[in-house]
């Protein structure tokens with residue numbers, strides 16, 4: 001089996017045995033790769049004594065022989081540890097949330113370079129900035145767009161008419177978009193949306209100037225959409241959503 005080389009960020013790490021780790025990577029050219037790093041917990045040069053979540057490096061791996069099997073990680077040469085992230089706990093948890101969503105919504109060996117670059121940039125931003133909810137919101141929107149699950153934030157999913165950003169409306173995950181007030185009674189699964197939240201979802205570039213409350217409302221809506229799509233709410237989702245609401 002031919003070895004592949006890539007740049008990757010580590011999304012998840014589980015200790016597998018006394019000496020090995022199961023490492024889920026997000027490679028720039030490879031997409032998600034679930035690997036076993038044999039001997040990675042021993043102090044060895046090729047893994048530098050262990051691989052940490054949310055670090056980036058040059059990797060060499062041998063692809064899995066079947067969909068159910070793990071790839072074998074041959075090398076992980078650390079290039080960026082995002083040290084500032086580890087000094088900002090709220091930011092670190094937001095980064096873990098993002099990593100989990102990427103691991104959940106992407107497929108093995110299905111590359112998404114734009115998402116990789118946005119994620120890498122988000123980790124750099126979270127290493128230095130103090131409004132993690134903005135970085136998280138923008139990354140969530142990029143993720144949904146890149147994996148083809150972006151809702152329509154402009155037109156009603158039921159009647160196709162434009163939904164103005166100065167009106168109350170609804171969001172339906174199952175319909176993947178906004179629902180206008182006229183159509184609301186036809187759709188059971190929906191969440192109410194105020195005009196400010198609709199405006200930020202239609203124009204995410206305005207997020208840095210928006211109130212924290214509005215950014216969090218938009219993030220929580222995306223979190224609801226993710227939960228509906230995944231059919232589950234994970235621990236880190238619950239934890240981060242509570243954490244961001246604390247002053």
Ligand SMILES: [Zn+2]
Pocket residue numbers: 156157158159160161179180181182183
């Ligand atoms: Zn409608």
